[in-house]
Amino acid sequence: NAGVMQNPRHLVRRRGQEARLRCSPMKGHSHVYWYRQLPEEGLKFMVYLQKENIIDESGMPKERFSAEFPKEGPSILRIQQVVRGDSAAYFCASSPPGRSQETQYFGPGTRLLVL
């Protein structure tokens, strides 16, 4: 059973470009979470999604950031018109439905560098 997959692992963008980060949850997992980690800091919650639904986006910046988890395919975190401050590691986690939801399984992360 493959773990949570994220791609790309590293992404370099110039200011003003778009960044698209992908996350494929573990098989059987219907919950996806995105976190951002700045250097030397902990993970900050961004958004929690279930298939085709955004459950909690309280940690997502109001502008330029969006997330989706379609019925088919991976979850996408999209950052439009990137700025230098968006440089960070973005981690995706997934969990199965039910009580087991309390344990999240993390992907390796995508490291975004904005030049």
Added chain:
Amino acid sequence: SQQGEEDPQALSIQEGENATMNCSYKTSINNLQWYRQNSGRGLVHLILIRSNEREKHSGRLRVTLDTSKKSSSLLITASRAADTASYFCATVSGGYQKVTFGTGTKLQVIP
């Protein structure tokens, strides 16, 4: 502000010694978890302790939880150089089990 605050921020010990990290939080929780992160890598789940539990063991790891003080500790016994990593506590609360991470403790084990 952070839900979880780890203490100390950084810890350096000799191989074979024990390492203790503390975590304090502010709101009521369903459970508390500890994760490990090697430099430049993702997080690995170490142990989960429920709000009605006071102590839990897993191999060389021992976790305590004091809900009256809203604090938890992670003890790593007989540390090894391979234990060098950052350790994060994460509180889980609310109906949909929202996970909130602390600021982390950076542990260095010197061989």
